[in-house]
Amino acid sequence: MSTFVSVIVPIYNIEDCLDKCITSILNQTYTNFELILSDDGSTDGSGAIADKYAAADARVKVIHKPNGGSSSARNAAIKIAGGEYYSFIDSDDYVEPDFLEKLMEPVERAKGFGSVVPAIVQIGRNEIDVEGNVMPDICTPPATETFIDSREFFKSLIMHVGDCSFCTKVTAARLFEGRGFPEGKLNEDFHLLIQMLKDCDGVVSLPGYKYHVFYREGSNSRKKDKNDFSRVFQDCVDNADLVESIVAADMPELKPVALRFALFQRLEYLLHIPIALMRKDYAGYPECVAYVRKHFGAMLGNEYLTFMNKIYLTLFAVAPKGVRKLHAWIKHI
Incomplete structure (x- = not known):
């Protein structure tokens, strides 16, 4: 049996993009996962869209909560997540069908050989604007699968060349024990990840681009006001x-x-x-x-x-x- 993964999507007033995001997750070639849609007090039709998918697919769970920000929505989902690994996907983004399969491959391989199982695995992302233009990402993925020890990865983050986003990763649930995303802050992924690194050997970095970031007006993490x-x-x-x-x-x-x-x-x-x-x-x-x-x-x-x-x-x-x-x-x- 493959490892169970909890895919967590915080949602807030994103009805125009939500179908594409959810569909891309439900069409994964890696099938042993649950999808938790955490509705952070949406005032448009986002909550109803989430409920529609939950009614049609047993893998989908929905949380409706008062607005508290994306970190709050993620933390609420973590409380009910049953996965051994977590994947976080932003609701205006989408992923390739083999996104989870590629990320979980090093985990499954290590378990099969009885070797050390990676706690964090990451893959490349493309960044796409509203006109469909692909923009360069500062974090270029390696040409081949590469292990980066925790100290080197920490160094890459503080040199502004590493990828601190949880969206491009699967992360072992154990690393969230006693931890959560800081609420009311920006750069929350960086804040949490640098504290996690001391509790794992390092990060497996994979070649290829399987996560697609969509830049739109109003995206909290991508436009500084x-x-x-x-x-x-x-x-x-x-x-x-x-x-x-x-x-x-x-x-x-x-x-x-x-x-x-x-x-x-x-x-x-x-x-x-x-x-x-x-x-x-x-x-x-x-x-x-x-x-x-x-x-x-x-x-x-x-x-x-x-x-x-x-x-x-x-x-x-x-x-x-x-x-x-x-x-x-x-x-x-």
């Missing part, structure tokens, strides 16, 4: 603090990489903060400037920061408002 600055970029800084605490406790050899990440995240914050908010009484801004100034010497000697990163950070350490105004003029933001 300039009017929601504090939430978007403060979460980036909070993640940097979490990375530094994990590295200090468990991976001291990665301190220079963690410092690069912490400075880069704060650089992003300072490059995007509205000029009107660059005040001493605005939470987050003074801390970012102070952090850059405190680590100025280490920043200059950090081998992982680019020359342009260092130029910008130096200027922000000296004259943050002036640099931000210049950047706004150059980039028209």
